[in-house]
Amino acid sequence: xPRMIVSIxxxxxxxxELTKERTTLGRRPYNDIxxxxxxxxGEHAVIHMTDDGVEIxxxxxTNGTYVNAKAVTRQELRNGDIIEVGKYKIxxxxxxxxxxxxxxxxxxxxxxxxxxxxxxxxxxxxxxxxVPLSAxxxxxxxxxxxxxxxLLKVVTTIGKPGVAVASITKRHQGHVLAHVEGxxxxxxxxxxxxxxxxSLKHGDRITLAGTxxxxxxG
Numbered sequence: 001x002p003r004m005i006v007s008i009x010x011x012x013x014x015x016x017e018l019t020k021e022r023t024t025l026g027r028r029p030y031n032d033i034x035x036x037x038x039x040x041x042g043e044h045a046v047i048h049m050t051d052d053g054v055e056i057x058x059x060x061x062t063n064g065t066y067v068n069a070k071a072v073t074r075q076e077l078r079n080g081d082i083i084e085v086g087k088y089k090i091x092x093x094x095x096x097x098x099x100x101x102x103x104x105x106x107x108x109x110x111x112x113x114x115x116x117x118x119x120x121x122x123x124x125x126x127x128x129x130x131v132p133l134s135a136x137x138x139x140x141x142x143x144x145x146x147x148x149x150x151l152l153k154v155v156t157t158i159g160k161p162g163v164a165v166a167s168i169t170k171r172h173q174g175h176v177l178a179h180v181e182g183x184x185x186x187x188x189x190x191x192x193x194x195x196x197x198x199s200l201k202h203g204d205r206i207t208l209a210g211t212x213x214x215x216x217x218g
Contacts, residue, residue, distance in 0.1 A: 039086030
């Protein structure tokens with residue numbers, strides 16, 4: 001099944017399987033792929049899936065739709081193509097070619113991929129720190145205080161849509177926090193986050209949409 005991998009600043013925020021003949025993309029909440037950013041039009045583009053392949057069509061967006069850095073009106077998509085809308089990049093993947101993409105992006109919760117470790121066997125002389133086996137976000141304030149959210153997926157989104165949403169992405173070296181959308185930026189240990197993703201450490205405090213959380217790993 002073809003997929004769209006949506007990212008900003010190299011941090012993946014969502015993965016969408018294309019299951020319909022017509023998939024809409026835009027800022028409005030009724031779109032199939034919602035990107036809540038002012039640089040993205042309410043109805044920005046449409047992805048058409050036919051027997052002959054997959055095409056993307058710009059539907060009169062303000063800032064345009066780009067495929068591999070080239071502005072397009074309608075363009076057939078090939079495996080690995082990079083679509084740009086605003087600051088967001090969307091990578092198009094055909095299922096048969098999925099092995100070319102970072103396998104961590106496609107891992108299912110709880111799965112372990114030995115192939116991610118095997119290529120490093122030759123570099124055993126300089127062992128790398130293993131990814132933590134488990135990590136959670138513990139809610140510290142509000143009505144949900146005490147609740148834990150296990151970070152089992154490659155990308156976990158937290159926050160309140162329209163106010164402040166952040167993503168926690170699981171990488172080889174650990175977990176990374178990034179601001180995704182909303183006017184209120186997350187506070188990390190009391191300091192507002194900038195544009196760049198930040199690596200999380202055990203005990204880090206995250207404040208998002210008025211709720212305080214703690215990152216814990218073990």
